[in-house]
Amino acid sequence: MTWWSALDIHGLDRKRTRAIVLADLGHVQLKRGNTETALATWDEFLDCADGVQSVRIRDGLTNITARLSGLPSNPEAAALVERITTRA
Numbered sequence: 001m002t003w004w005s006a007l008d009i010h011g012l013d014r015k016r017t018r019a020i021v022l023a024d025l026g027h028v029q030l031k032r033g034n035t036e037t038a039l040a041t042w043d044e045f046l047d048c049a050d051g052v053q054s055v056r057i058r059d060g061l062t063n064i065t066a067r068l069s070g071l072p073s074n075p076e077a078a079a080l081v082e083r084i085t086t087r088a
Contacts, residue, residue, distance in 0.1 A: 016057065019049040023060035030067055039076045042068075046083050061087070 022045035029038035042064050049057050065084055071077035 015048060016052050016054050019045055019052060020056050020060060022048055023064060026064065027067065035071065035074070036076070039080060042080055046080070
């Protein structure tokens, strides 16, 4: 199963899995130097993770926030940090 085929899984019961895959995919994209793609993927992660309570989702949020701190002058990164900090 590839990253993208894993994202084709639909349904409410798969929302957590999809969010976790998106968090991990964003990390890979950032490591490869695809910053804008990673930010877009993490934005989608936040949409997908909305309302999902999970240790893995919280870990994803923590990891994403740590990586975003390395992009201080990027407005899209700042917007993601804001979304994460206001997530209830």
